[in-house]
Amino acid sequence: MNKSRRIKLEENYKPLHNEIGDEIYPNGIFNFSISRILEHILLGKLSVEKEKINVREWFKLHIRGSVN
Numbered sequence: 677m678n679k680s681r682r683i684k685l686e687e688n689y690k691p692l693h694n695e696i697g698d699e700i701y702p703n704g705i706f707n708f709s710i711s712r713i714l715e716h717i718l719l720g721k722l723s724v725e726k727e728k729i730n731v732r733e734w735f736k737l738h739i740r741g742s743v744n
Contacts, residue, residue, distance in 0.1 A: 692712050694700060699710040716722035 692709060694707075694709055695711075698712070701708040701710055713722065717724055
C-alpha cells in the first residue's frame, strides 16, 4: 500500500455527536454525518467545489443502494 494513502489517526480526535433527526450515511466502518458536513460547509469550515451533474447519467454509471 502506498503510504500516502493511509489514514492517519489524529491523537486528539473527537468524533462529532449525532443529534436526533441528523442524516447519516453509513459506508463500511464509517458513518458520514450529512447534517454535520452541510453545517461545516455553510459555516465556511469546509471548503468544497460546486459541480453540476446530470443525475440520470450519474445513476446509469454508478453502483448504488436504494434511494429514497
